[in-house]
Amino acid sequence: MSSSETPPSLYEAREPVFPRKVKGTFRSLKWLIMLATLGVYYITPWIRWDRGPALPDQAVLIDLANRRFFFFWIEIWPHEFYFIAGLLIMAGLGLFLFTSALGRVWCGYTCPQTVWTDLFIATERWLEGDRNARVRLWKSKWDLKKWRLRLSKWFIWVIIGLSTGGAWVFYFTDAPTLAVGLLNGTAHPAAYTTMAILALATVFFGGIAREQVCIYACPWPRIQAAMMDEDTITIGYREWRGEPRKDSDAVQSGEPMGDCIDCMACVNVCPMGIDIRDGQQMECITCGLCIDACDDIMAKTGKPRGLVDYFALKDEPVERAGGAPLPVWKHVFRPRTILYTVLWSLVGFGLLFALFIRSEIDMTVAPVRNPQFVTLSDGSIRNAYDIRLRNMYGDMREFEITATSDAVLRVEVEGEEASDTIVTVAADETTLVRVYVMSGRGEAASAAERTDIRFWVEDLESGDRSHQDTIFNGKGN
């Protein structure tokens, strides 16, 4: 120990951030994206889609109770979960692509945390005023005015949170029915609980925790660094143009001043509370608001725009030497991004292909192995199979079950007349039937140890066919 002073604190309180209002290209883009993403999120469950009487008419519905996922004209069953997995892989690869090309563009524009935080800050600004007013309010005593402003802000935040959680539960059940149920208090407790949890989480993450979620909680920014290189478009400060800034020691000692007038506009608008002139840093979500703020100042001081700007690290030495930067597309099109695009497209085409070739009817065959066969009194050998028939159509279908084999076999369905092998399967359901297959006394399949057989199921209405191979066990002597 070399020091006997009081040690500095090992923990630090959050420095509150009061982002100032800003106007400009990227701010407008952010408003548009907020409108689109939140609009899609809030409105989607209310879109109707007629699927006939047996199926729900909600365009997008995750029906957990019946284990179905409806997406407009597509219906996904649990055994087709690979579609969801595929979409998640595509989402992952898409993020890789955008991150390697455009940096943390997901974080800056479309991440729900960013979008909702933006919305909550907008609400706060609308109620409490712009940056300076909010700083004053924050420092002021808890008088009547402060209570009034704070309470009305929290109230609106909770309303936003509730509609967020509300929109979420509407994806899982019929939205109009649930909406009525929620209002008259008859909805399932799970709906209220989910809404309450999501409302609180939204208010907490978007209203209170804000940038701390990105900095401390989210793993994605830490992973993103692995996808970025010198060609990735990111936000930076052209310090060779801006420095030395006004009022710095260098300027005071007579050096010519750079473009930066040290007006702090870029710092004051930043929702993450950082100074972009310190260089690209961990907290930056590349939302572009500092660019808008600085461009505004540059216009006023009659300097070219882009002192703070999106650019690639690779251009820095070129620009420093007075050269022109590469056009953006030359940064974006490079082996890495092309590879991500190819992988993304491959998965996408694979999924589309799987979607188009999938069958609306299907079956699974489970031979009964305990016992492998039964000898009947006339000496014939009987095998039993549990067959599950799947009808993915929206109406009731009649399925005929047959079996083909080199040997002569008779097929019967448990509970049906001997000659009747037609089974009715309800709309959008599966049905389990026990099927008996018989081979007469002394016939080939009875005597053989094993005989290959193939079950066929045919939808009598559409003519769709599906088959499963299995074996018939005989006495083996």
Added chain:
Amino acid sequence: MSKKQDNKKQDEVETTGHSWDGIEEFNNPLPKWWVWCLYATIVWAILYTIAYPAWPMIKGATPGLLGYSTRAEVAEDIAAVDAANAELIAKLAAVDLTTITDDAELHGFAVNGGGAIFRANCSQCHGSGAAGTTGFPNLLDDDWLWGGTIEDIVYTVTHGVRNEQSLDSRYSEMTAFDEILTDEEITGVVNHVLAISGQDHDPAAAELGATVFYDNCAACHGDAGEGMDALGAPTLTDAIWLYGGDEATITETVRYARFGVMPAWSAEYRVGSGLDQAEINAVAAYVHQLGGGE
């Protein structure tokens, strides 16, 4: 997380003031709320161990103030299931079994419950797949010693076969012919049985055996060996043999007879471990739908 607006450079991280051999310890402070979260989890853990069973003692763990136990929860769940099924169980005990398949819900309940009862009580002899084994009938086939209608099955399960528990048990006794018939007659009757069941046999012996069969066996097994369900006398013309259909086994059966038994499963006869009417109906419904029910 505002960087102070004093143009502090990134590399000017504060140090804690600790220094060993010239190596300084940087201070990158944790956010305060993070520390409070840690304390909150500690407080939570302490309260949790007070409220719920937690600390292991010599006999069991501390019970916790809330008196929660997983065992009690399971008991509650079981009671809840029983209560939910009470109506079905009452219906099952009173149902006319010949029409049980008309009520899909009741039939499904009976078959599933009957399957569980079968595996617990019957599978030891009849096998988990109900295929039986030598001396214990296969319940999957279309041959029944005492009848294969669902009501016959209920009777057999209730009273059993050849036991002393129930006076109404299925009862019959085959004669051991070892000292009654001569060796020649036994060989003859065995060959006759081989003949009527379509197996290789000695025609001359079988011809002699036909008379012996008519005199000694037909009373129970029928003139043509077709058997009789009322007496539990097996059909001798089919391909199904409880003890085996080869010459040696049939000879053994004729000489020393067979005496297969089955317990009476009704709680009336098996006090404490028997089945009630609903359970008997369930197991009968299960056995009846295995593939051989009449």
